[in-house]
Every structure is written in structure tokens, then in C-alpha cells.
Amino acid sequence: MRLENRREHKLASHCHDLCSGPGGGLFAACFDGGIYSLDTAGGKHEKVAQHDNYASGVHWSAAQGQLVSGGYDGKLKWIDPSAEKRELRSVQAHEFWSWQSAISPDGNRVASSTGQYLCGGYKYEPAPEREPSIKVFDLASGELLHALSHVPPVESVAFSNDGKLLAAGNLMGEVRLWDLSGGAREIARWTTPDFTGWGIIKGHYYTGGIFSLTFAPDDSSLYAAGMGSTTDPAAGNGKQLWQRFTWNGDGGGEKVGAASDGEIGQGLMESLAFHPGGKFFAMAGRLFKGDWNTAIFDAESGSRVHHQNTEMRTSAALFSEDGKVLYLAGGKGQNKDPEKPADWGRLITFDVVID
């Protein structure tokens, strides 16, 4: 697999999340709080909803014919982008940020993760949660279906492809896995020390965590992405990391794959996306040191088959439904003159070529 024919579109602010809508259109969740309908051909992007803080997630439900978005205002919003009154419902899901949200593959449930990192110990271990760290809502009614516990902050959440499982990962590299069929039963939890760093060089606290989770196409394993451990939280110089886990009957997890040291550099990886064909996945984020911030990996062998440096921080990677296009959304650094037109967000589009 290769990526060719790069196109770049400017957005007003950093794009945190991206989804495909009806007819292959795109929607973006941005730092200015806006949920935008993107016109990549014309370059004119229309705001369809507004959060009171950074927008962190956006998802299209074909079943409901609606968008649902999440934000650092702790809210989930139900949106009909074609209606005159677009915001259909707003739910205060959390007291703190919605770090990340995910929609079930059938389009009927949305999950959102939260949690403020507060000092809980001498070494600044995270304090226990003050509210449930993950909530699952019914998209049709807005009803809360499940409130699940974890150790905050919980930075990532994902449904399995059959919609039965829910996974969530936190700052400390702890993954919890629930079976949502017939309730919400925790079936496994495990911790990988590789995704979090305790500062030695500049400050004693934890940084990093698992920023993206995605299930393998057959739901037999779970992929996690983030940044490898670093002793200098101010540098952002941990490894560009993904790891693959399976879980077992006794409630634990086992690492069964990982990025090869020779194929990765340093920097925070924020997004994982499987190609619809199921044989490859993309990982993208920020480059600190090395020569790529976006790479394609062979799902079976784990080896890197292609890499690119898009020269931006990428927060979202998304393949088109037909697998012919890869969208990467994120942003450059913010303009140093805030009075200049805001255009630091970026959407980069590649054609996907499978040899």
C-alpha cells in the first residue's frame, strides 16, 4: 500500500476528529468548538454545530441520520446537519472534558470518555475518578445506558466491530474491556507500562497515555497507540508506538505485537485506522524525531509498508468507505499573531494505492 497525490485543505483551527457522512462527505470536530461540514473541493466549510469548548469527536450515524459530537465542554450533541434547527439534543455527559468519543458500528450508541488528571499520590499518581470515566448513551433516546469506571484521565475509547465490546485506555496505560451484550460486564483489564512516562528530568508527574484504540477487523485483538515512555515530559520524545493485545478468560491481557523499533521514530501517535480491506492499518500523530508522522502497517506481520511526513500534528486518520482515500486531520502550530486569519487547521488527503 502506498499514499500518493497529496492534497491539503486549510481549516480555521486544529481538527481533533473526522468522520464520513452521507454520500462520502466529511465532518470535522475542531478546537474552536465548531463541528464543520467540509467541502474539500470548494474549500468552503460550513459550521453545523458549536461546542462551548474544544470539539473533540464527531460521528455519523446512518441508522439515525444524525451526527453526534463530543467536546471539552463535557457535552454530547445530536445534530441534523441538513435541518434548519440543527442541534437536536445536548447532554451534559461529564463534568470534565469528553476526551474522546466513539460510535457503535450499528450507529445506535455513542460512548464518551472523560476524567481530570488530579494529584493522587506523592509521585503524582492520578487520583481516583470523581465521576464515571466512560458513559454510553442510546442515540435514539439520549438515555444513559452504561456508566463505567476507570482511572482518569481516560483518553481513548472504542467499540468492537460487532458492537459487543467496548475498550478504554488511560494515561497510565491501563486498558479496560467490557462486554456490553446484556449489560456491561468487565471482562478484562491490563496495563502496559510502555505508553506512559514519569518525569525525571523536569518534573515528577505522568504524561502520555493511550490516545487511540481500535479493534482488529475480526475483533480478536485490540490495537493501542500513543507515545512510548519518556523521562522528560516537556520533550515529547517517546517512541511512536502501537501495540496489539489479546485478552484471556482470567481477565488479563497479553501483548501479541508491537511496532518494530527499527521502523519508528519519536513522537505522540494520536490515531489508528484500519483500511476497509482489513489487511493494513494507518497510524498517525506528531513527529519529534525521525522521518514520518504517518505510516501504513501490515496488520498480519506488523511491519511498516509505507511512511510519510505530513509536517503537521495529526489527530485523526480516516479511510474512505471504498478504501481509495486516506484523510488525515490535525493542524500546524497556532499563528503567532492571533489577529491574522485563523487557518492553522489542516486536512490532508492522499490517494491509496494497493500494489
Place this chain on the structure above:
Amino acid sequence: MSWSGLFGVPAFAEIAKRQQKHCILLWLCGGPSQFETWDPKPGTPTGGPFKSIPTKTPGVHFSELLPKCASISDKLAVIRSMKTGASEHTQGINLLQRGHQPRPPFTRPTLGSVLAQQLGQLENALPNFILLDPCPEGNEFKGFKAGNWAGWLGAEYAPVRVGGEFKIPDAQQLDSITGDDHEAREELRKFFSRKFANENRSAAAASYNATFERVKGLMSCAHLFDLERLPQADRERYGPGTFGQHALLARSLVEEGAPFVMVANGMPWDTHVFNHEVYQMVVPDLDNIIFQLTKDLEERGLLEDTLVVAMGEFGRTPWINQARGRDHYPNAWSLAMAGCGIQGGAVVGATDKNGVDVVESPFDEENLFATIFSALGIDPHAEFDLQGFPTFHHVENQADPIKEVLS
């Protein structure tokens, strides 16, 4: 009766303690963001994800990460218009610790060393300059810590560094030596030392003497540095992290008469990466520490004689970089003070709507040091008593204190 004996008389010691001025410096090394603390700009392109909240002071808002400080804003003074000239840590730390640009080959003493000289008491068993810093590392701050704190004042005014991994070692008198034996050995050492100094005119001997005096003092008060002796309820109130625990220790040491205690914790405020992800934790920690410290000092009748300063070496950029961080920014930043000589509720200076520049009452490190000295009753423009040196003042250039924050 010797001076040390005089301080052993409870009534006299109590009077001396009450009249003693103190200063606690909460050193926020790395450069804390003004946007997530004292000068929030919610809803602007530079504001970040945290909102602002009203404070007890009408019309004044702090970051939502400082709710406890908002509730005692009438006891805090905030300067929102610091404009200094050093944008790198080593230069910034030196500037905000010494209050002046370098003038080689002379080394200006740090604030703590000057206050140790000015506020320290004769024969004080407790060190006059205590540095509590449980984080042994810290890049540029580590380099600074290894350097010359006391400058031309001499080693007598350098800090005693304690905290975390820096326990006071070997400060217990050996069981095999009686108190009388110990005193006799000390007298013998003093005799030879004086003889050596007189015959050789040795500055080194004077430094050794100062060190021995300090060790002797530390042996008598080493228990005061033990976190474990502090009441559990107090330890819980200050929060479990190293910064909170050592801020509590600072309060305890001030109660015991220490004139200057600096609490540092490495360089956690240097958030080039994950600014908002880190500040969601470190700012609430600071919020609680300032609140507890101010409340405790007030309840103990010590606030009016104790100046608390919370500051770093600069602020952070309005714009957010590609690594979701904020970088160094000396052009427009904030700090807070409370206690001795400070006008509670004062908010001085202002920045523009995006926090890019100071638009009202810019102040620099000289104004700040003049303010600190004035608040503590020290003439900011007095000359140092130095022989064979050019004339140096506590604060050069006749810089004015920030009168609006002085009570």
C-alpha cells in the same frame, strides 16, 4: 549568657519569633502559563480549553483551575503585567532569582541569600535560607542549583537544600559521644580554626567556620525537617504530591522561625508538550497549596509577617504549538503574592485581549524585587556593604516598587 543561650529562653524566643519577618517563595520553575492561572483569556484564539471564574474581588477572574484562590482573592495580589527580558531558562532563572542582569565577574546574590542576610537572626539554629526541592533533576534548574546562590555575600548565605531525596544526612549526634564531649571538641575546633584564620588571614577558614556553625545548628533542629512529624490531617490538606508536602514543611519551618524558605519541585511548569493535559493537574495542586498556606499562616497570626510569592522565571506563549504545548514567553506574564506588606485584592497591570503584550503598567524584575524588599521592610535601594567591590544596591537603577500591591 550567650546569644544562643538567650534564644533558649522561651519568652524571648517567642518575642523574637513574632517579630521575625519571613518569606516563602513558591518557585514555579519552568515558567507557569498566565492563561491557565492569573490572566485567563477564555473564548479567545489563545485562551485554551479552560474557562475563567469570578473571584471574591469584584470584576476579577482567575482560571477555573484556581477556585480556592478565587475564594481568597481578597488576600492575594496579582501582577498581570510582568515584562522581562530573558526567554531561556538559565537566563530567566538567574534574572528572577537575582533580580538583575548579570554583570561579570561579579555574582549578585539570589533573593533568598539577600533575605537570609537581611532577615536572618544571629545564632539562628535553623538555616536562614532553606531550599526545599524534592526533585533532584531539572535540566537548567539543576544547573542553576549547582551554581553560586549567595554570590558576593559568601557561603554563609547559601541555601541548605532539603526535601524528598535530600534528607539531612548524619545530623544525629553519635551515642558514643556525650554532650560535654561534643562541646569540648567544638571548642577545640574553634580554637584551632581561629588561630589558623588569624595567622593566615584565610577566607576559606571563615567559610569552614560558617559551615561548622551551620552543621551544629542543623544537628539541633534536624527533626524539624522530617515530614513524618507533621500532623496527618495537615498532610492530607496540603495534598499528597511532593510540592504540597514541602509547602507544608515550609509553613512548619516558618513557624519555627525560618526567615526564608524556597519551595521548588523541579521544572514541571515547562510545558512545551501537553500544556493543557499537565496544567489540569499542576494548577489545582498549586491552587490548594496557596489556599492552605495563606489560611494556615493567617490562623497562626503569621500572615502579616510572612510574605508568600508564587512565581516562575517567565510565562508561556499565547499561541499553542504543534505539540499541544505553550513555549517560553517573557513579554507578558503574571505572578501572585500574599501576606506581609501586601495589599490583598490588588490586581495590577493588564494585557491585551489575546495576552500577547502588556497594555497597562509594565513591570520588570527590578520593580518586583523592590516590591518584595519593601513589603518585608527592607530598603530596596540600600547599598551592599562590600569592600573592594563597585557599589551595588539591593535593587539597582532606583527602580520603584509596585506601589499598588503594597499595603
